[in-house]
Amino acid sequence: MKLLEVRALESAYGASQVLFGMDFDVEAGEVVTLLGRNGMGKSTTIKTLTGLMAPRSGAVRLGGIDMTGRPAHQVARAGVGLVPEGRRVFPNLSVRENLMATAANRAGGTQPWTLARVYAMFPRLADRERNLACNLSGGEQQMLAIGRALMTNPRLLILDEATEGLAPLVRGEIWQCLGELKASGLALVVIDKNIGPLLRLADRHFIVAKGRVEWSGTSAQLKAQPELLHTYVGV
Numbered sequence: 001m002k003l004l005e006v007r008a009l010e011s012a013y014g015a016s017q018v019l020f021g022m023d024f025d026v027e028a029g030e031v032v033t034l035l036g037r038n039g040m041g042k043s044t045t046i047k048t049l050t051g052l053m054a055p056r057s058g059a060v061r062l063g064g065i066d067m068t069g070r071p072a073h074q075v076a077r078a079g080v081g082l083v084p085e086g087r088r089v090f091p092n093l094s095v096r097e098n099l100m101a102t103a104a105n106r107a108g109g110t111q112p113w114t115l116a117r118v119y120a121m122f123p124r125l126a127d128r129e130r131n132l133a134c135n136l137s138g139g140e141q142q143m144l145a146i147g148r149a150l151m152t153n154p155r156l157l158i159l160d161e162a163t164e165g166l167a168p169l170v171r172g173e174i175w176q177c178l179g180e181l182k183a184s185g186l187a188l189v190v191i192d193k194n195i196g197p198l199l200r201l202a203d204r205h206f207i208v209a210k211g212r213v214e215w216s217g218t219s220a221q222l223k224a225q226p227e228l229l230h231t232y233v234g235v
């Protein structure tokens with residue numbers, strides 16, 4: 001059974017339709033990417049499947065259970081963690097308070113995320129535990145956004161532009177963390193502009209153009225067809 005299935009999803013902002021039949025899926029423990037130029041509908045896909053936006057039609061299933069159109073808190077409780085574009089940490093809460101705000105021990109989790117586990121993954125957050133989130137660097141805020149999503153004990157973690165605007169060294173730390181999460185068996189959906197790390201990390205890729213998937217395949221298949229990246233991603 002697939003962990004996530006997105007089928008024929010259509011979404012619109014008022015009269016302006018953006019998704020025209022998005023189809024993709026994620027297996028348990030798998031890392032997939034959504035690739036594509038700006039404005040093609042990647043973030044809208046994420047907003048729709050996480051319940052931040054209502055779909056016009058189509059279906060979203062998590063572990064075989066229909067989640068189509070469910071509100072965000074229900075999707076989160078069902079095991080989807082989101083690291084949204086722009087981080088969106090709570091600026092006036094401390095690092096610790098941000099992490100505790102989303103802590104939810106889902107029943108059945110074998111190794112639940114705890115403050116100690118998040119701090120082991122991001123030692124800088126431990127050092128800054130009592131600092132307000134608004135006083136953290138961009139990289140630290142990103143780590144906090146990831147830690148906050150992990151505290152919900154997700155089965156699937158979605159990261160929308162998690163390395164955007166970060167210095168190369170910090171970006172490297174984020175990629176390393178995503179590699180560790182994959183090794184731990186967590187499934188990931190990653191949207192990012194850095195193709196090299198995505199090709200190394202991900203199992204499969206979905207190229208999105210004008211609100212639908214134009215191509216899907218493995219990293220090896222994508223590497224063998226550089227013209228796809230040139231045409232659809234602009235690299």
Ligand SMILES: Nc1ncnc2c1ncn2[C@@H]1O[C@H](COP(=O)(O)OP(=O)(O)OP(=O)(O)O)[C@@H](O)[C@H]1O
Binds near residue numbers: 038
């Ligand atoms: N809140 C909104 N209201 C109206 N239109 C929107 C809104 N958000 C996005 N759009 C439009 O929807 C289309 C798809 O945007 P979306 O953010 O999903 O693209 P994307 O592939 O994630 O690209 P980006 O990397 O730029 O975020 C774009 O044409 C965008 O202008």
